[in-house]
Amino acid sequence: MQTEYKKKILIVDDDPYILLSLEFLMKKNGYEILIARNGTETIDILENEIPDLIILDIMMSDIDGFTLCKYIKSTPKLMHSIVVFLSAKSKEADIEKGYKLGASLYITKPFSTRNLVAEIKKLLS
DSSP: OOOOOOOEEEEEOSOHHHHHHHHHHHHHTTOEEEEESSHHHHHHHHHHOOOSEEEEOSOOSSSOHHHHHHHHHHSTTTTTSEEEEEESOOOHHHHHHHHHTTOSEEEESSOOHHHHHHHHHHHHO
8 A cells, every 4th residue: 555645845934823824724735844933944954854845935034035045946955846935025026036046936925825725736736
């Protein structure tokens, strides 16, 4: 009997409420979840884990999401991980920068959880 592989999602955000709600939402949809509260925790996790998808906030206290995305996309074992920016930064220049750095999706806060789940399912299928 073959066990089904659960897709692994790393959620990176310094807002504990967003972390909690996204963790609940993604677990409810059958994903394995990893949590990082800042950029340093993200890099620590990525040393041992290769998530299928990373939901990444941009504005964090230590390392910003743009820098993390650049790191992910330039690290051979991580470069195939899908990056989704989830950010309050809604200027066209920020969105363009996110896509140029390799993000597959850029969603601005506030966001629709239904839309986010639908988009993630599409990206992971």
